[in-house]
Amino acid sequence: MKKLLLIRHAKAEKETAGKDIDRPLKYIGMQDAAFMADRIKTEKIVPQIIITSPALRTKTTAEIFADHFKLPTPTSNNAIYEASRQTWLKIINELPAEYDFIAIVGHNPGVSQILYYLTGEAREVHTSTVALIEFEIESWVEISGDTGKLTYYSSPKE
Numbered sequence: 001m002k003k004l005l006l007i008r009h010a011k012a013e014k015e016t017a018g019k020d021i022d023r024p025l026k027y028i029g030m031q032d033a034a035f036m037a038d039r040i041k042t043e044k045i046v047p048q049i050i051i052t053s054p055a056l057r058t059k060t061t062a063e064i065f066a067d068h069f070k071l072p073t074p075t076s077n078n079a080i081y082e083a084s085r086q087t088w089l090k091i092i093n094e095l096p097a098e099y100d101f102i103a104i105v106g107h108n109p110g111v112s113q114i115l116y117y118l119t120g121e122a123r124e125v126h127t128s129t130v131a132l133i134e135f136e137i138e139s140w141v142e143i144s145g146d147t148g149k150l151t152y153y154s155s156p157k158e
Contacts, residue, residue, distance in 0.1 A: 002101070002139075002140060003047075003101040003132060003134050003135070004092065004101075004102060004103075004133045004143075005045065005047050005101070005102070005130060005132050005133075006103075006104060006115055006125075006130070006132075006133065007062075007128075007130050007131075008105075008127055008128065008129045009057045009060075009106070010025050010029030010032050010057065010060070010061045011025065011127040012024065012025050012026060012127075022056050023055070024056055024060065025057050029127065033064040033065065036128045036129075036130055036156060038068060039154060040154070041068055041069060043152065046069045047102055048071075049072065049099055049103070050062045050069075050075070050105060051074060051076075051080070051095075052074045052076055052106075053078075053080035053081040053107060054077075054078050058106060058107065061105050062074035062103075062105040065103065079091055080106045080110075081107070082107070083106065084113075085110070087110075088106075088110055088114035088117075089114065092143050093140055094141075095140040096140075097140065108125055111125050111129075112124075115150070117146075118148040119133055119149060120146050121153075126157055129153070130152070132150070132151050132153070133151070135148045
């Protein structure tokens, strides 16, 4: 069985003088990320590794989760930034085989789109939302549309 934890980055600053990729988290975003990391840790939902978009807001969110879970520094994957549903599926199909439970920190609309594609569940994915998808398969490459089951979903708004 493979498990995928989708995490949408925490609330970020709306605009900065720089590029979108460099937008930092707001203070409330950092608090929300820590709150959600603690919430799912209590539920014993702890991945083996975390992979993140290279954007500052996703990297910071991933680092907060990794710190709370006592995991190594998250790995960055440039393809996650602005990924389409097709790109998301390619990323998932190429996840490292030695891991059975991986978290990916990304952006909307991509997180919402891949969640729906994999599970058939249309959900509002606010900032700091987490969604656990379980797959009754042996290999990441086998994952495709409607092969997963959404087994846990939560956001700071709940």
